[in-house]
Amino acid sequence: MNIITLEEHFQFPEIQRVVAKYLPDQPAFHQAAYDPPLAQLEDLGEGRIQRMDAMGIDVQVLSNTSARLPALPAAEAVPLAREMNDRLAAAIAVHPDRFAGFAALPTPDPEAAADELERAVRTLGLKGALIAGRTNGRFLDDPAFRPILAAAEALNVPLYLHPAVPPQAVVDACYADLDPAISLSFATAGWSWHLETGIHALHMILAGVFDRYPGLQLILGHWGEMIPFYLARFDEALRPVTKHLQRPVADYFLQQMYVTPSGMFTLPPFILTHQIMGAERIMYSVDYPYIQTEHARAFLEQAPISPADRTKIAHQNAELVLKLAPR
Ligand code: CA
Numbered sequence: 001m002n003i004i005t006l007e008e009h010f011q012f013p014e015i016q017r018v019v020a021k022y023l024p025d026q027p028a029f030h031q032a033a034y035d036p037p038l039a040q041l042e043d044l045g046e047g048r049i050q051r052m053d054a055m056g057i058d059v060q061v062l063s064n065t066s067a068r069l070p071a072l073p074a075a076e077a078v079p080l081a082r083e084m085n086d087r088l089a090a091a092i093a094v095h096p097d098r099f100a101g102f103a104a105l106p107t108p109d110p111e112a113a114a115d116e117l118e119r120a121v122r123t124l125g126l127k128g129a130l131i132a133g134r135t136n137g138r139f140l141d142d143p144a145f146r147p148i149l150a151a152a153e154a155l156n157v158p159l160y161l162h163p164a165v166p167p168q169a170v171v172d173a174c175y176a177d178l179d180p181a182i183s184l185s186f187a188t189a190g191w192s193w194h195l196e197t198g199i200h201a202l203h204m205i206l207a208g209v210f211d212r213y214p215g216l217q218l219i220l221g222h223w224g225e226m227i228p229f230y231l232a233r234f235d236e237a238l239r240p241v242t243k244h245l246q247r248p249v250a251d252y253f254l255q256q257m258y259v260t261p262s263g264m265f266t267l268p269p270f271i272l273t274h275q276i277m278g279a280e281r282i283m284y285s286v287d288y289p290y291i292q293t294e295h296a297r298a299f300l301e302q303a304p305i306s307p308a309d310r311t312k313i314a315h316q317n318a319e320l321v322l323k324l325a326p327r
Contacts, residue, residue: 001310002327003297004318007160007221007262007285008060011041015067015084022072036289041066044091049098056297057286058315061322062088063102063130065162070107070135077106081116089124100324102130102160105148114147121155127322128157128219133164139200141207153215158258158321160219161201163193170196198225201257202234208245210252217321221262221285223269227253228276258283258321263291265299279309283318
């Protein structure tokens with residue numbers, strides 16, 4: 001069984017040195033437990049492929065979150081995105097049967113980001129884009145970002161909505177007044193990343209983004225960033241006040257979003273997500289190198305689902321959505 005994973009990360013040391021001077025002073029982005037050896041994050045060659053072989057992963061769809069383009073000045077983000085995407089495409093070209101990629105976009109300049117998405121897809125062969133969190137405090141439903149959403153729809157490529165730290169006011173209001181190490185984890189991977197990303201996706205639904213762009217497809221990690229668990233509740237509670245929307249709230253989630261596990265390989269959330277969304281809306285991901293486990297493959301092989309559903313989740317959906325050659 002071929003397995004394609006969609007939330008697999010890398011970084012370029014030279015880019016990190018450039019962006020370091022623009023990023024505000026704040027605690028480490030990841031808690032120590034999630035910090036992988038830098039060498040693995042920076043390896044886009046044989047070492048990564050050996051790790052993929054050891055985990056039984058056939059194709060990684062690569063993306064960069066650590067350069068944090070949404071947090072950079074637009075004038076810096078635009079050329080950095082081009083350089084990152086060029087370099088990513090070059091790395092993929094060496095191992096085209098093992099790697100694919102999502103573009104990095106300079107979201108602080110939405111027109112340039114739309115142009116870069118088109119270039120990345122049409123010229124470089126990347127399969128969509130990954131966007132980590134808000135840009136200047138704004139969600140992607142802000143009218144300023146319409147060029148990006150319109151480009152993704154026109155190109156028929158998905159946007160992977162990745163977690164990021166919420167605004168400082170949210171961190172202060174919800175995650176402070178605890179031991180600093182606890183606050184940091186609580187405000188990131190321990191809870192807040194996922195709540196923040198689920199809010200981002202719901203905010204886009206409620207703002208009418210998916211009526212405006214009915215061909216737009218989002219991908220969410222972590223089994224849908226809490227939304228499947230509450231989907232019926234959202235539908236029930238929000239329906240009376242969402243008469244401006246063409247469809248029930250849940251329909252947008254079920255029709256215009258895909259989810260992946262992002263390394264969360266426990267059965268109850270998978271079973272819930274599978275029941276709520278169906279296998280057609282689930283793709284696979286490990287979150288390498290932050291998560292590294294041979295259990296990723298075993299989890300899917302042993303999941304209590306039909307062989308047809310297993311195939312869809314392992315690679316068939318990804319081949320369709322990302323327009324990869326069937327294996
Ligand atoms: Ca990730």
